[in-house]
Amino acid sequence: MATSFAVERAREGDITILKVNGYLDAHTAPQFEKTIQEEFDAGHVRLVVDCAGLTYISSAGLGVFMSFVEDIREAGGDIKLCAIVPAVYQVFEILGFPELFEIVADRQTAVERFRVSAQEA
Amino acid sequence: MESVERTFQLHVPSSTENLAMIREFVGRVGERAGMDTTELTKLELAVDEACANVIEHAYGSDSTREVTVKATVDLDAVQIEIVDTGRGFDPSQVQQLDLDQMISQRKSGGLGMRLIKSLMDEVQYEIVPGQKNELRMVKRLKKKP
Numbered sequence: 001m002a003t004s005f006a007v008e009r010a011r012e013g014d015i016t017i018l019k020v021n022g023y024l025d026a027h028t029a030p031q032f033e034k035t036i037q038e039e040f041d042a043g044h045v046r047l048v049v050d051c052a053g054l055t056y057i058s059s060a061g062l063g064v065f066m067s068f069v070e071d072i073r074e075a076g077g078d079i080k081l082c083a084i085v086p087a088v089y090q091v092f093e094i095l096g097f098p099e100l101f102e103i104v105a106d107r108q109t110a111v112e113r114f115r116v117s118a119q120e121a
Numbered sequence: 122m123e124s125v126e127r128t129f130q131l132h133v134p135s136s137t138e139n140l141a142m143i144r145e146f147v148g149r150v151g152e153r154a155g156m157d158t159t160e161l162t163k164l165e166l167a168v169d170e171a172c173a174n175v176i177e178h179a180y181g182s183d184s185t186r187e188v189t190v191k192a193t194v195d196l197d198a199v200q201i202e203i204v205d206t207g208r209g210f211d212p213s214q215v216q217q218l219d220l221d222q223m224i225s226q227r228k229s230g231g232l233g234m235r236l237i238k239s240l241m242d243e244v245q246y247e248i249v250p251g252q253k254n255e256l257r258m259v260k261r262l263k264k265k266p
Contacts, residue, residue: 003141026173027137058140058169059236063229070224087162094239095232096220 003027007035015114016044017107021053024061033064040068045077048110052083057091065101078102078117080110126195127153135176135186135205143172143190147201150192154199154262163240164199164260170233171203171256179207179254198242198261209250 005028008019016039024032039047049065069079080102084092092098104110131146133139144165151161172188180186189204223229238244243259 003138023141025137025140025169026177027140056144056166058166058173059229059232060173062232066220066224066229066232067227070227087159090159090162091166091236094236100220100224 005031007032009035009039011044012111014044015046015048015111017048017050017111019050019053023056024054024064025056025058026060029060029064032061033067036064036068040072040075045072045075046114047072047077047079048107048114049079049081050083050107050110051081051085051088054085054088057088059095062091062095062097065097069101078114080104080113082107082110126193129192129194131190133188133190134184135180135182135188135207136184137173137176137182139188140169140172140176143188144169146190147192150194151199151260154194156199156260156262160260160263164201167237167240167258167260168201168203170237171201171258174233175203175205175207175254175256179205179209181207183207196262198259200257200259203256205254206252207254209248209254 003023003025005022005024008021010017010019018035020032022028036047065079072079082104083106084103092103102113104113129150131143133142147168148161148165151164156164168190172190175188176182186205186207191202191204193200217231218226218228237258241258242261245257247255
């Protein structure tokens, strides 16, 4: 019984949408890390992580966000999270993620936040 | 009087592939103890974090080793003991930084321990490196109205 996890990638203009599905734990975190690394290497630094299909996250998954976000922000981008189910949001909240990451209700809002910040810049 | 304490054990190879099985095991034990979904989620996550620490730190990702999860249920609580024979990992030695400091230093170690302490009611360690390391943690059961 291995953990199931998948990431679907899409682009909306210069924004990358990563739709994560399943269980993000110490077994699957390296796959997610590889995906974000590939996006970063390709110069894609405006990332929306759509968590609607994410049913579980442990610290290994949270660690992926933490290890990349500074480099991504320094490159002028950000990681915005959306559509987090309550059980998963609880884990983000315990560690204080809502103060350090932008978490919004849905994908469209996350995309719009990037567009607004681009206009303001 | 008949004892109401029941004990369940799971022995698995030390591989992150088995974390799903470990979560399912403790989830079923918690269900038997009458935990609700929120409490089950917390129990599963705490045990997942502890076992992931054993696999990665105590055993250095050597999948030929074994992790033992022992769960004891009584009327008041679920007690979990996680036993390994790897190099002792003392979580109190992990530097505790604020989340924003960790981000700026690109560090993510120690998050699991923070979660365990938030999710469980009691957490204790007994470390004898190379012989037996044991993490014991307790989740008290909510009293039914």
